Amino acid sequence: MPLFFWGYGMSEHENIGDSRFPGVTRRGFLKAGSALATLPFVLTRPATAADNDISETAEATAERVVQTCSTFDCGGKCDIRAHVADGVITQITTRPDNELDPDMPIMRACVRGRSYRKFIYHPDRLKYPxxxxxxxxxxxxxxxxxxxxxxxxxxxxxxxxxxxxxxxxxxxxxxxxxxxxxxxxxxxxxxxxxxxxxxxxxxxxSMGNTAAATPYTYGVAASGNSLDTLMETKLVILWGHNPTETIFGHTNHYFQQMKQNGTRFIVVDPRYSDTVSSLADEWIPLLPSTDNALMDAMMYVIISENLHDKAFIERYTIGFDEASMPQGVPANESLVAYLMGDKDGVVKTPQWAEKITHVPAQTIRQLARDYATTKPAALIQGWGPQRHNCGERTARGSTLLATLTGNVGVKGGWAAGYGGCANRKFAAxxxxxxxxxxxxxxxxxxxxxxxxxxxxxxxxxxxxxxxxxxxxxxxxxxxxxxxxxxxxxxxxxxxxxxxxxxxxxxxxxxxxxxxxxxxxxxxxxxxxxMERWNIGETWGTASYLVLSEKLIEPExxxxxxxxxxxxxxxxxxxxxxxxxxxxxxxxxxxxxxxxxxSMPDEHLPTFSELQKKRKHLFKSKPYVAFEDNIRDPQNNPFPTPSGKIEIFSKRLYDMKHPEIPALSHYVPAHEGPEDELAKQFPLQLITWKGKNRANSTQYANPWLQEVQVQKLWINPQDAEKRGIRQGDIVRIHNLRGVCQVPAEVTVRIMPGVVAMQAGAWWQPDADGVDHGGCPNVLSSARITPLAKGNSHQTMLVEVAKYESAV
CATH class of the missing domain: 3.40.50.740 (Rossmann fold)
Incomplete structure (x- = not known):
């Protein structure tokens, strides 16, 4: 029997689909997509006359163009147009600009979507059981x-x-x-x-920690609006949110329109992401896992400068000050008492937060003022910050900021927290x-x-x-x-x-x-x-279903x-x-x-009609989370024990867990910058979801390997201390593992932090050293205290230039 060894192709060469091997049909060669290589690093061979002949043949064949979508864990469900001729996908295109539906804008295909043909017609796909x-x-x-x-x-x-x-x-x-x-x-x-x-x-x-934490403020997890309600928002703070690279539903369509309309964007992120580059008027880098210290100092400024929405707080919340605390709780447990240091003697000023976050005090002060005085404003948190072991506190901290400023339940505002939209429709x-x-x-x-x-x-x-x-x-x-x-x-x-x-x-x-x-x-x-039947579903606040039709027979x-x-x-x-x-x-x-x-009011087409129409857009009215609760709190109380927004959660207080405070405030994180381990491993490693793959899916696609090479981002200050120059091979290590990749010396990552794209395939050598750039050899299996979820973004490492023994 032939053996398949990891990293090597099948020994049966006739299955590869290369013209150098006999017995391969022209149709089979086309299906191979001319991607001859072995995983994980793929080199594309030069074009040949046979390729030109095949291309001309394909063009001469009558083809049909079918709108479809992938079923990967990808937020886009973008518009993919598969060109099918003689049972072969010959080309991937996307929707023309003139087909945009303003009520529910299905995106044009991104680089991932346009590369599916190379992924499907790769000679190293598994072929047999x-x-x-x-x-x-x-x-x-x-x-x-x-x-x-x-x-x-x-x-x-x-x-x-x-x-x-x-x-x-x-x-x-x-x-x-x-x-x-x-x-x-x-x-x-x-x-x-x-x-x-x-x-x-x-x-x-992906988002379990924030989904578990948000109900302790609002009673439910889904706290996001439909994005069409933000068109007149004056200020958006994207807190660890990177939709330009992650392709998060149709978010970018609205954000780009808002940008053109004059909306100001501030991005809080340790890394100068593509979202910062494409949207931000201001970039505020902070040390990972210190988000709550920045939030605490912002709340201190807002309250001490009398910028909070007093009427909103008095009517809709509990736990703001000592007068609004639930029964059975001792003194000095309210938000105001915490921020003013009444219990611990530490006033949560911007100067206090600067030492923790490395964000200048004046920047913190101005950010707080901008958020509190711009009406309406939306603080939208991504899912990266909640993947730390302090992520539940960070998620809930954002809900407290939204509450203090009265941005909950209002058009143009955003309740923060989880951010999923409750009016999104799902298939059965x-x-x-x-x-x-x-x-x-x-x-x-x-x-x-x-x-x-x-x-x-x-x-x-x-x-x-x-x-x-x-x-x-x-x-x-x-x-x-x-x-x-x-x-x-x-x-x-x-x-x-x-x-x-x-x-x-x-x-x-x-x-x-x-x-x-x-x-x-x-x-x-x-x-x-493309070789089976399904129905594609969207993420976030998008709301449409797309038929993912079987287009070709599996080989x-x-x-x-x-x-x-x-x-x-x-x-x-x-x-x-x-x-x-x-x-x-x-x-x-x-x-x-x-x-x-299950949806009689939506007038969905029959399945036969869907096969012709390809998609169904839910023409839902603009949706604002908690709008009814704010408009009429007597008849629509929040689904919390108190019926109000719970700045202070008695449920969390009764757990008596030091890492789950009843007020979501800063607690130094395990493997954060204040951990003793930082003396041995002084750099914080974070990851990001890149534009060229969804998690690890499509890592093997040679076109997408060209889009973004796996490297370690390191700030010039940190690189200079370690004698590291651009392109040097570096070893990233901690007590759990070792990873070896080239260095990208760049000011796009703040000092004290290094970053790698998530989802690269693990490639260990005989000594267990990873050469693929897989961050998970370094990440921790520590679970979060409330959701019992993942905290793999919180990891301390050291980086050294690799010195070859040769």
């Missing part, structure tokens, strides 16, 4: 039949369930499909529920049978649950029971590269994955041999979004997850209940019809 033949993690596999693969999956499900119970079964997050309503990981959960259940996980790695999704297993863990606990489940406690985030009945023994990772790439403290995770006495059976399906795929026992070749032996799951279900004796007799397309039609029934 395989089973592991070497040590787990070694990346050695042999080709097997689909019948053998599904038989192994079914038999191991039976064996492990009988031995350990359904609590031993786990399905990991799969962000390469979470942008669609139908996916393999959802249907895997359906299959498991029909056969006894599985250990569920909760928490969103496949029906999910009830899970008989009642316990659940935070997604941050899965390594611990696989290593020693007895150590997973309620303090760690266990819900439903006092303890777990079993370790995780069988794991499914379908369209996800989290296991051995995106997981924080990656070295810890792979040690558990490599130990076959822990997780006994791992099933991975993906398009490529990702770092996580190396740890599979059964590795399956998944289809791309080789690639199958969608649902396809092979039906086979597994048949071998378990539950296929009729699992599939309900539906094909993948019939499931999408069923989901669409269920969505139509």
């Amino acid at each position: 395989m089973k592991r033949v070497g040590k787990r993690g070694e990346g050695k596999f042999e080709r097997i039949s689909w019948d053998e693969a599904t038989t192994l999956i079914a038999s191991n499900l039976k064996r492990i369930t009988a031995q350990y119970g359904p609590e031993s079964r786990f399905v990991h997050v799969g962000t390469a499909v979470s942008g669609g309503t139908f996916s393999g990981d959802k249907m895997m959960r359906r299959l498991l529920n029909l056969t006894g259940g599985y250990l569920e996980s909760y928490h969103s790695v 999704g496949p029906e999910m049978p009830e899970n008989p297993v009642k316990e659940s863990i935070s997604v941050m606990n899965w390594v611990q649950a696989a290593d020693d489940a007895s150590k997973v406690t309620q303090e760690d985030g266990l819900k439903g029971r006092d303890k777990l009945k079993s370790n995780i023994r069988i794991l499914f990772s379908l369209a996800g590269n989290y296991l051995a790439n995106q997981n924080p403290d990656l070295q810890q995770a792979v040690k558990v994955l490599e130990d076959e006495s822990k997780i006994e059976f791992i099933v991975v399906s993906d398009l490529y041999m990702t770092p996580s795929a190396r740890y599979a026992d059964i590795l399956l070749p998944e289809t791309s979004f 080789f032996e690639r199958r969608s997850d649902y396809d092979w799951q039906r086979e597994v279900a048949a071998k378990l004796g539950i296929e009729p209940q699992f599939s309900e007799g539906r094909t993948e397309k019939q499931w999408i039609e069923h989901i669409w019809e269920q969505t139509r029934l």
Whole structure:
């Protein structure tokens, strides 16, 4: 049997699709997209006469142009026009400018969207089902039949369930499909529920901390407006928000219009991002994890200079001063008492915050004045700041600023916090049978649950029971590269994955041999979004659904997850209940019809009409979060225990946890700039989501590797201290790992902070040193105290110039 080794192509050269190898059709060559290389670093070969001949042939073939969208964990759901001829995607274009719908502006395709053809037609895509033949993690596999693969999956499900119970079964997050309503990981959960259940996980790695914290102020998480309500906003503060690179829904369309209308933008971020470059009138860099100190000092200025909205605070809030505190709380616990130092003797002045944040006191003072005196103003927080171990405090701190200035529930304002829009519409999704297993863990606990489940406690985030009945023994990772790439403290995770006495059976399906795929026992070749049916859903405040149609047939032996799951279900004796007799397309039609029934007022087209129309825009009225609560508080109280905005949360106070203060204020973070560890590792490393991939998806795309090279951003002051020059190879290290990449010496990152783009693939050498620029070899698995969520943005490192032994 041929072997597949990680980092090398299949030994069967005829599958690569290169004209140098015989037996390849012209159509097959076109599908290869002329991207001949091996992962992870891809070199494009020179054009040949054969290419020109193929191009001319394709142009001569009649083609249809289909509007579609990806189903990756990408906020855009931008307008992708796939040109299809003779069963081949020949080109990707996007919507013309004259097709813009001002009521719901679907974006033009970004660089990621325009590069999908190269991603789909890459010769190193997985082609056949395989089973592991070497040590787990070694990346050695042999080709097997689909019948053998599904038989192994079914038999191991039976064996492990009988031995350990359904609590031993786990399905990991799969962000390469979470942008669609139908996916393999959802249907895997359906299959498991029909056969006894599985250990569920909760928490969103993207925004779970802020979603958990915001309800302690407002009673609900969704605190954002529709963006069309901001068109006349005079000031927008983007706090750790980088929509220009992350492509966050249709945010950039509105922000650019606002910029043209004269809206002033201030960006608070340690890094001079592309959002700063494209929008900002002012950039305010601050040390990561010190956001609350800046917020505290802003609130001090606003109150001490009598700039707060007294009438708003008196009518709608509790906890502002001693007179408005809930019963049973001792003196000096109010916001005013904290800011004036009545309890701890520390007045939270801009001078106090300057020493912590490295933001000049006068800048803090002016920022506070601008925000308080500009009516209306919107402080919009991104999801990066809440991915620190102080992220819950930061998220809630922004809600206090919005409250003090009366920007909650008003057109043009913004309530801060989570920022999701409650009027966004969702598709129905496949029906999910009830899970008989009642316990659940935070997604941050899965390594611990696989290593020693007895150590997973309620303090760690266990819900439903006092303890777990079993370790995780069988794991499914379908369209996800989290296991051995995106997981924080990656070295810890792979040690558990490599130990076959822990997780006994791992099933991975993906398009490529990702770092996580190396740890599979059964590795399956998944289809791309252009090779299956789905409905794409938006992020943020966008509100539309797009049909993601099957445009081409999968090549080789690639199958969608649902396809092979039906086979597994048949071998378990539950296929009729699992599939309900539906094909993948019939499931999408069923989901669409269920969505139509659930939204009678939206007048959704029939599925047949949708196939012609391609998309549905929800013409919702402009929406302002908490507008009814502010307009008529008597009949629309906030859904908090007090019925008001809770500046002081009695619920948090009763937890008696020093890292979850009832007033969201500054507490020095673990591995923050005040940690003792900073003496050994003085630089704070942060990551950002770049324009050329969604998480780690599309890392293998050669076009997108050219867009942005993986480097470490370092300020010239920090570089000079370490003898580092532009382009030098540097070693970033801490107690968890070592990473080696080129240096980008730039003033676009503040002193004391270094940065790398998130999502690069882990490439360890024999000594465990990563050469791919994967930040997760350095990040921490520490969970946050309230949400039990991720804090992988909080990491201290040192950087040194690499001195070759040669």
